[in-house]
Amino acid sequence: MKTTIVRPAGGDSRALRAWAVIFVGLVCALTMSRPLSAGGQPETERDRQILLMHADGTYETGYIHSDMPPPDWGAFAEKYEGSVLVGGVVLDLIRPQGGMENTAIDVYIWSDGGGQPSSVMAIVRDVEVTNVPYWPDVGRNVVNLGAPVWVEGAWWVGFWEHDMAYYIAADLDGPGGGTPMMKIPPGAGYPTGWQSVDLVWGPTAALGIGAEVDLPTPAEPTTWGSIKALYR
Numbered sequence: 001m002k003t004t005i006v007r008p009a010g011g012d013s014r015a016l017r018a019w020a021v022i023f024v025g026l027v028c029a030l031t032m033s034r035p036l037s038a039g040g041q042p043e044t045e046r047d048r049q050i051l052l053m054h055a056d057g058t059y060e061t062g063y064i065h066s067d068m069p070p071p072d073w074g075a076f077a078e079k080y081e082g083s084v085l086v087g088g089v090v091l092d093l094i095r096p097q098g099g100m101e102n103t104a105i106d107v108y109i110w111s112d113g114g115g116q117p118s119s120v121m122a123i124v125r126d127v128e129v130t131n132v133p134y135w136p137d138v139g140r141n142v143v144n145l146g147a148p149v150w151v152e153g154a155w156w157v158g159f160w161e162h163d164m165a166y167y168i169a170a171d172l173d174g175p176g177g178g179t180p181m182m183k184i185p186p187g188a189g190y191p192t193g194w195q196s197v198d199l200v201w202g203p204t205a206a207l208g209i210g211a212e213v214d215l216p217t218p219a220e221p222t223t224w225g226s227i228k229a230l231y232r
């Protein structure tokens with residue numbers, strides 16, 4: 001008698017269900033490990049470094065001030081927000097044909113005070129940046145802070161140069177979101193102190209000043225209950 005092997009009616013469906021469970025699990029795992037989205041969803045990977053930059057990546061001009069008395073008159077700054085670890089200051093710099101060859105710069109992280117740079121949270125002095133091409137080329141420079149700086153809420157990043165050599169690249173037609181400011185020295189014909197660069201040069205979407213930051217590290221279990229659970 002011929003025997004026909006008949007698969008159990010539920011066999012395929014059980015296999016399919018098993019594969020479906022595996023597939024859904026994989027999708028969940030992939031979704032959880034996706035990089036930070038534009039919407040700001042947190043990710044599970046620790047200390048992912050991202051670039052904060054208001055400028056749109058194309059620059060229409062550059063700014064400098066000819067009178068920059070120490071320690072920081074003539075400095076430029078941009079505002080960012082969020083609770084992050086700042087690891088580096090990003091500067092998009094240019095220089096005109098025939099301009100000075102080089103100059104040292106000081107980079108800063110400031111707290112926010114009344115909508116302008118306030119207390120110095122970090123400073124790296126006498127930095128030699130090397131990627132400063134002739135306009136219309138623009139060079140990106142990243143200055144490492146050494147020890148990352150934890151910031152919260154609104155904070156500022158910027159720089160001051162020792163001599164008149166480098167122009168900070170300026171984005172005029174980007175989406176905006178920047179708060180480009182300059183610390184105007186006394187006697188320059190404008191109100192003294194931190195002012196919008198718009199006051200001197202007209203509407204500016206953003207300066208080429210950004211930051212490399214790390215996302216917050218997920219909290220470690222610290223309660224006794226959690227620790228005890230680990231060793232159960």
Ligand SMILES: [Ca+2]
Pocket residue numbers: 056057058059060171172173174
């Ligand atoms: Ca632009």
